[in-house]
Amino acid sequence: MPAPAGAGGGKILPPENQGKGVTADAPAGSSAALLCVMAKRADFLKAASARRQGTNGFLLQARDRADGGQTVRVGFTASKKIGNAVLRNRAKRRLRALAREVLSARARPGWDYVLVARPEATVTRPYSDLCTDLEQALQSVHRVKS
Numbered sequence: 001m002p003a004p005a006g007a008g009g010g011k012i013l014p015p016e017n018q019g020k021g022v023t024a025d026a027p028a029g030s031s032a033a034l035l036c037v038m039a040k041r042a043d044f045l046k047a048a049s050a051r052r053q054g055t056n057g058f059l060l061q062a063r064d065r066a067d068g069g070q071t072v073r074v075g076f077t078a079s080k081k082i083g084n085a086v087l088r089n090r091a092k093r094r095l096r097a098l099a100r101e102v103l104s105a106r107a108r109p110g111w112d113y114v115l116v117a118r119p120e121a122t123v124t125r126p127y128s129d130l131c132t133d134l135e136q137a138l139q140s141v142h143r144v145k146s
Contacts, residue, residue: 035104038075038112047075047114053140055133057125058095059116062141064108072107074099078117091117094130102134108142 038044050063065073076095078088095115103113115134117123122130 034071034109035099035107036071036073038073038114043073043112044075044077044114047112050112051141053137055137056118057121057130057133058118060134060137060141061114061116062138063112065110065112067110070109072103072109073112074103074107075112075114076117077114078122081119082117082122083119087123088117091122094122094127097127098130098134102131102138106135106138 038047047061047063050061052059052061054060076092076099078091078095080088082088082091095117099113099115107113125133
């Protein structure tokens, strides 16, 4: 009798160790930050009460955790104002791609970032414009207040 699919080769994590957040390691020799996906509501609320910068494609919320950690945590929000599930998922996919491309290189260690999708704009705006928006938003958020 053949073994069931997935048996034997892969290690299965117990339920208490699953879903604890996804981390992506930076390639060896790069200056990219370690990204970790936020999952707790309290973390999103703390980021919402900190610095924010609106762009044409999305809203960036950011806060310095001041814990001395080297990880960069990122969260994604797409409310029902975006549209149906297909559009919300598309918006979140685009925001995740932005985070991988731009945040991994330009984010500051020890900071939390939340990317909030905007109705219509996040899904329809050209990807290159979204990248430019995120770079400008990061500069604005990290500008020293005088």
